[in-house]
Amino acid sequence: MRRWWTWGMVIAGGALMTISYFFLAAPWGEDTVANSDPRLEFAPLLFVIGVIVAFSAAVVYELMPDRTDE
């Protein structure tokens, strides 16, 4: 359970970072006109949220109360 959550958040956070950074933020490449606008507004915010989620995993990992004795 604890592991599930932890890894879940790490992966989710990482995914969010990757996606927002590479696909939702201002596009890369030659298309000069387009790339002044992010594909999705507030994509950078998503990136930051991704960071937060990923690192929060550690908190969850430690704070999650034990259900049953291992």
Next chain:
Amino acid sequence: MTKYAMVVDLNRCQGCRACMEACKVENNTAEGVFWMHVFRFETGEFPDTRQSYLPRPCMHCDNAPCVKVCPVGARYKREDGLVLTDFERCIGCRYCELACPYGVNYFNWRKPADSYFLDWGDTDIQAATGGAIPPYRNPDLDEPQGAERRMTAGGGHHKGVMEKCTFCVHRVEKGMLPACVTTCPVAALRFGDVEDAASPVSKFLREHEHFRLLEETGTEPSVFYVGGNPPGSETRQIETIEVGV
């Protein structure tokens, strides 16, 4: 497809700085701001002295460093080659100014109302102008431009945002020439579509040898110079503009 470019004929330029003045009035730029600047140069020693002039608008680079570094995409490049500043998005970090090797960016260091030479608050003036500051205020600058409908630098002259030469986008979109080009008494400035092989500028460029400034930096400027030489290490500036802003 259109791609605008400016061609400066250094064989004609008289260094009179009328273009600078036309720019200032057309775009209502504040004290100490020269979106168009004309260098006056000198080389050699008496009596073998050579003097020359070099107008310096924004280069509207195809590979514009300012566009690259802008953290929020306020500085953008248009399909038609114009490099503009969305002054409603600009956060005033001035990174573009540092990235630009030509020194064409001008930041609004203070409130526009404080930056226009004289006291336009004068009641008699106000009565005549309805409070426009400056009194020669150009309404076009307050309108969004282009397909993007973005407020290009020039409008209300925000405090704390970056601005620069827009190739007079508000005129160009009306089918007019930039103010500097129109006013040049000796037609040293030319402007037009370089994608269109039949356009006068394309033709002129084909017929004349030309160079661009600081090509080694790979910025691919849209401003071409015909005649004369790029400034070298022995080039001295004379009659420099001293700005007290």
Next chain:
Amino acid sequence: MLSLTRRRFLQGSAVTAGALAAHRWLFGGLETLARADPLAQGPPVEDMFPTTCWIGKQDCGMLARRIDGRVVKFEGHPGNPRNAGTLCPKGQAQIVSIYDPNRVKTPLVRTNAKGQKGEFRPTSWDEAITMIADQVNEVRARNPKLVLWQKGRSKAKDFYDDAFVKSIGCSKLGHGAYCSDAGYRALEYTIGLHGVQHPDFQNVDYLLAWGWNITNAGGNKFCWLTWPRQMVVARERGMKIVHIDPRLRSAGPFADKWLPIKPGTDLALALALCHELVNQGYVDTEYLTNYTNGPHLVGEDGLFLTETVGEGDEAEQVPIVWSASADGPVRADQASQAKLDGTYEIDGATYRTAYQAFTEHLAQYDPDWAEVVCGLDAQQIRQVAREFGEHARIGSTTVVDGVQIPYRPVSIMSYHMAQQELGFQALRAMTYVAMLVGAVGAVGGMFSDFEWKIHKNYAAFEELTVGDPPYDYMLNKSKYFPINTGFPGVVAKVMLDPERYEVEELPEVCILHMVNPVAAFPGQAEIMASYEKFRFVAAITPWLSETADYYADVVLPAATIEKYEGVISASDGILDAKTLRLPPMEPLFESRGEIDIYLDLTEAIGTLFGDDGYLAVVNSELKLEGEFALPLDRKPTPREIFDRWARSQGLEGGIEYFERNGVWVKGLIPPEKRYGYAADPPFGGALHRIYGASLLAAQRQMQSKGADEIYWRDYTALPTWRAPTMESSPAEYDLYLISYHMIEHKQSRTGMVPLLNELAPHQRVDMCPRTARRIGVAEGDEVWVESHNAVTAETRRVKTVVALTEGIRPDTVAMPHHYGLWSVPESSDRGPTPNAIYPTGEGYMANTADQSFHVKVRVYPANGGDEA
């Protein structure tokens, strides 16, 4: 627009004011355009209204872009031949002048003593006008000439101010003596045209740009903008420019060859060039024989051998020439094959032709001699002479519009060359350079006007009358200045010491029309002292000029561009065109156009109506006759005056034609009018004077009436070199000071335009780096520039900053002739004007009473306490 109306709406309640403040703080306070009428809905009303430039010299055509009736920008008028849609920096910047809060807003009356910073009280137009009228009438009753009307800038046709002068019969004083008058007189004397040298840019191949400030100032007839337009095209055609000037900057990159001549030695160079042209055989004998007084026989007394023809009043002196066919003396008007050169015996007396005298006179002036005098390289002088002669293609002709005309594609462009002690003679000698190769009035050759109209002075100068004292205060027809156009510097000296000049009556009332002598004229000290002497001074000016500030009893606020003025020539020398200045908006404040002012003033004086009144003169000046004539019993509006003029010219709709089109292009100037050779009679019938006998005659009269040498020494038949007076200053005054015009300013009249001050903020002294090293100063250092008057041993100095350039002779320093203002806050603290250290009067003016802008100075660091 929207956000504006929102803002205005928000300002309704205090609550939303807070919200607004927050919004502004958050988003940086977007300032949007305030409309003339804040409640106006919909997009602003925009239009383009034609008018003409007001700030510069030549009144370029303009379109005023108006938003809701407010002017926001001036564009060049595309249809105006002079500027074809373009404008110079001043033309662009003048928009600020309209809205300048520093303008004189109401008529002012002085409340403190003169000779100091003025204190004024605002008053009504009526009171101001009445005060002036009373003063004028009081003096007019005794002697109208004691009213002095003084004019600075010439804007448009001067009918409305001339009419004032004529209708009240007062004296008129212009500013030409500081401009190019000596040159105008020289050309009127030599070829009969009113103007100085300029080329036929459509055809010229080789141009001597002689002191022509190509990149910064105007030229003959046009201001800066039009000449360079033609010059750059000519260069692209292959024209070469030889730049003769102590400063390179005036030609910048356009000098193909630079002759950095020593200031004040242009006469020497001109003579040397003539010497070379003659020696190398570049002489157009056909022209010289047929169209100049070269063949006329000159006796040992230096005067022409003449024969009296006719009796009594009909009697006239006809010069004699030596006829080759008759091999004897023959009347010039009957001679065939007159000999151009040679010395001949007639009744035991020897005579030589004027041309012979000229060439013998030239013998002393070879390039090696000039090398020393002018500080140039003799070889370079020879080369220029050769190239000039070669390019002249003597003997060739070409066809223009079906007319065959001699083709001499070499010319001279000189404008303010006359502003030197030897100006008059220098300009004559320079004209000879063109005359020797027959380039005057030829295709591609030397011009001085656009139509071959002979000026009345040509005939007048045949007999120079030297009258007896007492003289009038302008010293007209005096033993001091037989040729004299009216020189404020002389008037000042006369007013300070009338006995010395044998003058009895001095002017008492002065009306300053758009003129600022205190700041704009050299000899500042004398000028200022002289205005103390006026009993009453009235000034018509848009800004409080320094002269008005110190000496005006009444100041009338003149409008800037927002007024009617005209008629204005829009010709570019090729097309003939006319335009008017139309007000793009109502005059701001209580200011008014000059025409309105003079209508009221003459009405108050009582000279507006009637057969020799103001309106009558206006009618004659504008040639308003019959139905177009102004009725002489009703005060017209300026618009009506120009409407009648326009209709008299056959223009549909009268003034509305100009309100619609801005400019009236009449068509090409035909070759018969442009080219002297093609004119009928050729050159307008004026025989070109290569030998000035009447000058010599005048000199003898002056001597006989006891004038000092300093006055008569330059009245010589042939231009004769002598060292300028300044050369006798002590050795420590080791530098020449010259002044020049910057493109960013216009004399003293743009000092209050902030947009221009931004480009050229303050005074400076241009100096060669090696000179600076010698003096021990660097770029930007403060220095004293101290001038020395070689006649009075007086010294004057000003403090300014060093500007280094390799484009100036090491023995010369230069200062822009602008700045030195103090009355308008915007214009003050921008450094001194060189006029404060230029001496005026004897030794520093030409023999024609025209100011010299040359003086010896020393320059030394201002650091240290030598405030002595």
Next chain:
Amino acid sequence: MAVRTTTPGLPYGVGRLTTAWKAFVAIAAAVVALGLYAFLREVTQGMRVTGLRNLGTGGGATWGLYITFVVYFIGVSFAGITIAALIRLFDLRHLRPLARMAEVLTVVALVLGAFAIVVDLGQPVRGVINLFRYARPQSPFFGTFALVLAGYFFASLVYLYLGSRRDAATMAREPTRLQGLHRFVAAGYGDTPAERERHRRASFWLALAILPLLVIAHSTLGFVFGLQIGRPGWYSALQAPGFVVLAGVSGIGLLIVLAAIVRRTCGGEDCLTERVFAWLGRFLLVLLLVYVYFLATELLTGTYAAGEREVDVTRQLLTGDYAWIFWASVALLVLPLGVLAWQALSRRWSIGLLVASGVAVNLAAIGKRYLIAVPSQTHGQLLPYEAGSYAPTWIEYAVVAGLLALGALVIALFMKFIPIIELPDESREEVTADA
């Protein structure tokens, strides 16, 4: 089980407000207020109140003191997290007393860094909004903003928090005004072996995740300058590594100073032993050596084969307007280097000298950051503009002082809630018992 501490009540002065402390806090608060006032003036009147001006015809520098301190603060943050991470990774038990103050230093420095960026913006509020809204990965600025200020900051925060739980739990047993807070922070930490094990593991992986982040973060900061071909003196591959190392130097330097202060004021003599300082000293020495080497190579390239404008800028540093700052900074780097080397060789470490070195290298760091930012603007124009000049106004000094004071204030407050030194635990006792 009672925790042995050198003082009665809560350990390391937690919860005890001495007059000296109060005075310090009062002064700091006052300076913060001053800085805030200066900043508000800047916001209302525009940045004209600063000494910054446009490049080129403006004849000034558009980035100045603020950016200098952005770079400096973020540099400082380096130290904390590195030390902490190293301690976890290599289980350097004797250094554990340093861990928390290091972490606090990091978090605070990052906050100040963020603020320093904001005060440099012409449109501060809009800046905060638009960066989250439009920030472009293509802009080196993005790296600084997103990676450093977000990721890096949050990582350190988590780190700090998890590390504090145990001490919070320990103190929560004492019935004090802070009990509630400590309970909350402890979040039910029972110090069971399982929990300890989990904490050990979590910290290990965090540390592992942070170290690369760290390098990236400081490199991107370097790229902000290093990628600009248009600025002589900036365009250099060495910028990034240079930034990382100088960051370390300033960070460790400041950590030494902080540790010394804590040792003096919170009675940490028992655990902040000379051994700890010696280790810091050696670490600083190594980083210094590396940096001085970079400096030399940088100078060489700047003078030797460089373009004419590069040389121009370098000349300004060596002999021109900026020479005094440059040589002062160099001295402040080389002298400590000597001192530290001597101490390392003689194996005798004086905390006083270490603190002096720490202060010195930090001044040097600030100087160097300034020299990276400014001269390339005033003397680095590629077109022949006149050389410019830049002098900060009192507004800028006040704002910067305010930021520094803010940092000091936060740390001072923190010390009164959570012990700035990790409490010793049984494992440590066992170690000492065995010894």
